[in-house]
Amino acid sequence: MKHLLDISDLTATELSELLDLAESFAETQTRSVRTVPALRNKTVVLAFFEDSTRTRTSFDVAARRLSAQVVNFSAGASSLSKGESLRDTIETISAMGVDGIVVRHKSSGVPAQVTRWTDAAVINAGDGWHQHPTQALLDCFVARRYWGSLDGRHIAICGDVAHSRVASSNMAAFSALGAKVTVVAPATLLPPVLPPGIEVAYDLDEVIDDVDACYLLRIQKERLSEVLLPSDAEFRQRFGLTTDRARRLRSDALIMHPGPMNRGVEIDPEVADDPRSGITEQVAAGIPVRMAVLYSALGVGQFGRSPRTKENP
Numbered sequence: 001m002k003h004l005l006d007i008s009d010l011t012a013t014e015l016s017e018l019l020d021l022a023e024s025f026a027e028t029q030t031r032s033v034r035t036v037p038a039l040r041n042k043t044v045v046l047a048f049f050e051d052s053t054r055t056r057t058s059f060d061v062a063a064r065r066l067s068a069q070v071v072n073f074s075a076g077a078s079s080l081s082k083g084e085s086l087r088d089t090i091e092t093i094s095a096m097g098v099d100g101i102v103v104r105h106k107s108s109g110v111p112a113q114v115t116r117w118t119d120a121a122v123i124n125a126g127d128g129w130h131q132h133p134t135q136a137l138l139d140c141f142v143a144r145r146y147w148g149s150l151d152g153r154h155i156a157i158c159g160d161v162a163h164s165r166v167a168s169s170n171m172a173a174f175s176a177l178g179a180k181v182t183v184v185a186p187a188t189l190l191p192p193v194l195p196p197g198i199e200v201a202y203d204l205d206e207v208i209d210d211v212d213a214c215y216l217l218r219i220q221k222e223r224l225s226e227v228l229l230p231s232d233a234e235f236r237q238r239f240g241l242t243t244d245r246a247r248r249l250r251s252d253a254l255i256m257h258p259g260p261m262n263r264g265v266e267i268d269p270e271v272a273d274d275p276r277s278g279i280t281e282q283v284a285a286g287i288p289v290r291m292a293v294l295y296s297a298l299g300v301g302q303f304g305r306s307p308r309t310k311e312n313p
């Protein structure tokens with residue numbers, strides 16, 4: 001499997017191996033020369049059909065730190081505006097002999113569809129409500145560094161769970177690595193079916209004293225087709241990590257958010273900058289984690305197996 005489309009395609013062992021590989025790339029980022037030749041002569045296209053700051057930038061930096069050539073494809077400046085189809089666009093990019101295509105799209109399932117139109121490795125950089133596998137990996141990377149292991153830890157994922165690809169990816173990845181996950185949301189922002197083992201709370205106060213990590217999600221207003229909440233203020237009152245609730249969080253708890261944040265709604269401004277916040281570490285982890293993903297896809301040609309060495313043939 002050379003594509004990374006859905007975090008659930010990886011076993012717990014494969015997830016751990018990928019995180020180990022990310023750790024070895026993190027070590028390269030402490031050197032004075034941070035670029036390694038692992039993907040020299042490879043070409044990666046960043047095909048983002050939806051806006052992004054963190055994911056696009058960190059895939060770009062990660063690919064360059066692996067010595068790959070990077071092409072930034074901008075949907076708004078492409079021939080899509082002249083009526084070209086997505087399929088023709090991908091086949092055109094593919095005909096130029098690219099090795100990897102990193103795809104973000106507002107519609108679920110597009111990265112999987114793209115694999116049918118190209119021989120390049122396809123990496124899902126977020127598709128609709130469906131999946132954001134590299135976000136889940138970098139969050140596991142940060143949590144594993146913080147605790148040593150996720151096994152037995154209790155993580156609350158709070159906010160708009162129904163419309164969040166981060167929630168679906170992270171529920172799967174955190175659980176696979178042994179954490180207990182509770183989703184916290186109003187009934188209107190919960191999916192109709194949750195994966196086995198995921199617990200539910202309808203108020204952040206139910207779990208705030210108990211959890212090892214509080215993972216906040218913004219309300220995905222661009223994906224809401226109807227009014228599912230009375231107001232941002234009411235959401236903050238019941239589901240926001242306010243300064244008062246943050247005082248109740250354990251002193252060694254981890255505060256996480258995938259970004260972009262809406263300060264003052266799901267997280268109070270000063271809580272985002274609390275010493276327990278791992279939000280900056282999450283952004284930083286995007287580089288080694290995406291280096292590991294690109295290397296697995298383009299260098300090794302598959303996920304879930306560490307690079308072969310003399311010691312590990």
Ligand code: CP
Pocket residue numbers: 051052053054055056126132135258259260
């Ligand atoms: N976390 C995340 O996907 O952020 P961007 O939309 O800025 O890439």
